[in-house]
Every structure is written in structure tokens, then in C-alpha cells.
Amino acid sequence: MKKDIKIAVASGKGGTGKTLVATNLAYLLSKNKKYQLFDCDVEAPDSIIFFSSTQKILEKNANIMIPEINPDKCTYCGLCADYCEFNAIVIVSQIKKAIVSEDLCHGCGLCSYICPVNAITEKEKPIGKITQFRINNLVIKEGRLNISESTPSPVIRSLKKEIEPDNPAIYDAPPGTSCSVIHTIHDVDFVILVAEASPFGFYDMKLSIEVFKKLNKKFGVIINKSGEYTDKIKEYLKQENIKIFTEIPYDKEIAHLYSEGKLIVKELPHYKEKFMELITEIERMLQ
């Protein structure tokens, strides 16, 4: 694999085992090499839970620039409000009020640019936190969306700026197929899709596959919580010529370890083996 490879781990839905795969892979891959693990699930980042005794090496805000309207200069013409696609500005000339709804603002900068009297300046607004932790060869970079915020994309953008371009990286993507997932994976070399072996999982997997094809991404599938329904999924994937990496069975032991924040490759040797095989398969595919 090339030295600066970027691999994303994605899933159709929450709870399928994406973080399980991303964290265990990152742990094993970083044993012999410097690796970065980006937790891009900024609404609920939980990769860090699986790594104890890490050292926090950085903490900073993820910001967007939002407008501040100077009431002394504002003529209440309403142009900024008319042009704002997100209705984040309300101008009521009758009572001389110019109000910015910070929660709706996307930080695009249009209003300050077009104000005919230069009454709008911009200020930084923190919308999330970027934190970096190190344990041995692994640097974990996490984005966390602040509680009152509703758009994750700007935090993901800020987080990805923290990349060390010469070192390989794993991206733990947010679940689903929304635009925050696309922002996470659009520049990666490869996607590992974790699918749950159930009718819901199957449906959601197909949605994800649709997106990867549209983005022209190379990808392969891990079937998690494998059981009765697995054959149906395998049949479909074989038909579509999609690579199946491995299956992880529906295992209460895994669920328990996961709920304790433990890495299964550390606690259960047969899973360490399985993940080592997975790594070999991925390397083979990316030759």
C-alpha cells in the first residue's frame, strides 16, 4: 500500500460495527507503522473510548465565520437577508432591528461581501472541538460537534485539515449516506463498508453502495453480526462483483467487550487473527 494511503470505514446505519472495525484496524496497523485515526462521526465520536492511556496532544476549536452587523452603519435595506439562502438574517426596518440567527448561519461570507454600506464584519464562532491524542504510533484525531449545533460538515472539514499528508490514515466515517459522510470519504483511496447481516442492514448497505459508485470509490464489504441472513447478502454482492472481505459473527461476547470500551483484537486472539487476515486482504486489493 502506498505510504500515505487513506482508508475510510463506513456503514449504512448506526450500530453496524463501523467503529468496531475502524478502531481494531487502527490498533493493529499502528503496531509497526505511524498511523492516523480520524473520528469523523462528529455528532457522537466514540473511537477514543477504545484507547486507554492516550496522551492528549492538541485541543482546538473548529470555527466558522459568522456575520456581525454594525447597527450604526446598517441602513436596514435588507439585501443581506434577501440573499441569505439559509434565512439566517432577519431585518425589520420598522423597528430598526438586524438580527443574525447564528445557529442557521453556514459561514459562507456572502452577506459581509455584498453589504452596500460595509456594515457587516465577521467573527469566529466555535461550532465544535478538534482533539488529538497519541498512543505509541497511533494519533487519534477527533472532531466533536457542539451540542446546540446542527450542521456537522464544517467540523469534519476542520478535522480533515489536521492531516499529516505523508502518513497513512483511517477515517471512521459518520453512519448513513448524508452529506457529512460524503465530506468524509470524498478524497479517500478506499472504503471499507461494514454491513449488518439483517434486512435493515441489507437495505442500508445498498444505499451506501449507490453513493460509493457515484463517487467512483473503490470499496469492499465486511459483513458484521453474521448469521441466518448472511447468505442473502453474499449472493447479492457476488452478483454485483463486489469484494467481500470477511464476516464477523453475531457474538454476545463482542457486544459485551464493545460495551466496556475494549478492543476485541486485544482480548480475543481469534479475532486478532481475523483482523490480521483482513489487513492482508486489503493490502492485496490495493496493490
Added chain:
Amino acid sequence: MKQIAILSGKGGTGKTSITASLAFLINNKILVDCDVDAPDLHIILEPEILRREEFKGRYEFKILPEKCTSCNKCYEVCRFNAIIKTGNKYTIDEYECDSCGFCFRVCPEKAIIKREKVSGEWFISNTRAGKFIYARLYPGEENTGKLVTLIRYMAKREAEDEKREYILIDGPPGMGCPVISTLAGVDLVIAVTEPTFSGLSDLKRLLKTADHFEVKSKVIINKYNINKEVSHKIENFCNENGYEVVARIPFDSVFMEAMINRKSVIEYAPSSEASKILTKIAREIQ
């Protein structure tokens, strides 16, 4: 008329499976799936579609190549890296574009157009469990509260027309505006949680949001025996803060089996332990 929303802080807690059974246990109702990003209820309910509508959720912006003079203005102003330059050709990356319209407003040649984009679709249908309204946002679209609000509005109209007592809502996971649009104005939130490391903090966030909207919340701890210690922590938190725990459901393979057979648990295994608990939940919330 009472509106009940079933939500979870994070995906994978079993919210949709539980809602599917409740749909059969609560009769005089309209059912809505507000998880428009990844709707799953229809997989179990096998709906017969009565009405399908397109959803125009946002605007999209496109550069008309015949008018573009490659002046670079759009590239200079775009903060989202959405303007792609290939030689002299300029295009807008539909996935990176934030739809802010900055380029549209500043293009000196008026070479950029703005138009409504069909970003999803919604359906009114009939199912074994009664009338069912659901929607789907196309992949890559931003989760928008507008679609959720729209189908909730449709559900309210149906409930009024057919004189239904309840609207049962399968909500989206996580936080953010689709969850808020699901919560606003409901009478009861059922928060489904599971005892994982982050389960408690996800639950707290959800309950806090419901409180903010002055909506009453009750809690279901699903798969509680995966980690009894964490389940206890969750129960303690609920007790200390006045949230009623209406049920503790043990990890049960019958949920997966029922799903594989395209049935709700209550249909598939009506005398199972899980079904007994689900029946109790339905009674409690009506």
C-alpha cells in the same frame, strides 16, 4: 390526539424494531417514519403505496459553460472548495457545494443558475399495521427538517381525516435538525437506549433536548443484560432525574429472527418474553 415519538441518541439501539411492534399494538393511529435518511420501517411493513410525491428540499447551482468566461470570481469567493477548475472549464462539485449562492450572486456574466432540486420523495401507504407515511432523502443530501416536518404535517391531516387517536413516529437517530423537527410539538418521547459506554451520554443529550422542548420523556433500556452495570447507571440517572423507565428489554435473538422474516416481534413471536414486554409498553404509553 396524542403524538408519540420514538427516538434514540445513537443508531443501532433497536428503536425501529420496537416501533414496528408498537405499530401493531396501538391500533387507532397513523404511523410515520421520520428517519428520512435511512428509512427502515417499510422493510418490515411492506407498504402498498397510495400516493408518492417528490420533495424539493433545496436549491442547486450550476455553471453554464457557454456563458462562463473563466474569470475565477466564483473560485475566489467559495469557502467550501466546491468550484472545480479543469483547465479553463469551471464546474460546481454538487457534493461539496453548500448551496449558499455566493458564486451565483457575484458572477459578473450571470453564468450561474439557481434551481430547485428534487432531493427526496415521500409516500402515503397502507400496511398490515394501518396507514403509514414515510420518506426518503436521496443519498448525499443534507438532512433537512423540512421533509420531516412535511410528513408529520401529512400525518396530522390523515389522523384528523380518519379520526385517529394517535400518531406514532419512528424518529431518526442522533441529534441535529431532523431530530428536533421530529420532537417539536409531540406529547411524549420514548427514548430507546442500550448499555454501551457512550449510551448514557447519548441518552442524556436526547433527554436534554426533549426537556428544552418541554416534551415529556420515558425511557426503554434495550439489550439491558449486555452490560448490567451500565444499565444500572442508566436507571440511576433516570431515577435521579425524574425520567420513568417503562421497560428493560433483554438481548433477544427473536428481534433479528423476526426482522429476517419481515415481521415485527409481536407478529412473529407473540408469546415470547419480548412480546410480553412490548405489550406492556404499549399499554403504558397509551
Added chain:
Amino acid sequence: MKVAVPATGGSMNAQVSEAFGRCAYFIIVDTNTMKFEPVSNPGVGMMGGAGPAAARAIAERGAEVVLTGAVGPNAKQTLNSLGIKVYTGYNNMTVKEAVEKFLQENK
């Protein structure tokens, strides 16, 4: 004073809408004369920011108070910034009943 009530219809007998931002109408009631003006909600068709758009519509007409079932955080913030007081909990009643209740409770 002028009171704004989000409603499902254009009259005093319409039901109070349970949510502020996407209701069909606002009824602006002058509590001195009990005369009312129905205003179509500009927020109804919007993709986002319906609340603030609605807030603007009622602020332009001089409303000082809003009576509603519930209100979203964006709308609430905008209304407060505009100097408009928001009272929630006016559920399952007509606009007329809501105004009467408000006047009773705030003699």
C-alpha cells in the same frame, strides 16, 4: 398591545398551531380592540430558517407577544432578539381562547 398567535386557519376560531415556524397563518390580535389580522406565514415554504422568517413577518406588524403551543430554539432566539415575548403551552384551543386566557392570566 398586539399579540401574534400561530394558527391553522385565518380566523379567531382557528386552532392554535402546535409549532411556530411552519404554521399556515399568524393571527395578529390587537388586545385593546380585539380586532384581528390574518397573516400568511412566509416560513411555510422554506427550506430552513422558517422560524426567523415568521418572526420577521410578525415583528413588521408590531406584535409584542407570541402565544403558541411550542417554539423551536431558532425562532425563540430571533423573537427574543426582536424584543418579542414568547409564551408557550397554548395547546388545543382556538386563537380566541388563547388570547382570552392570556389576558386573564396577565391582568
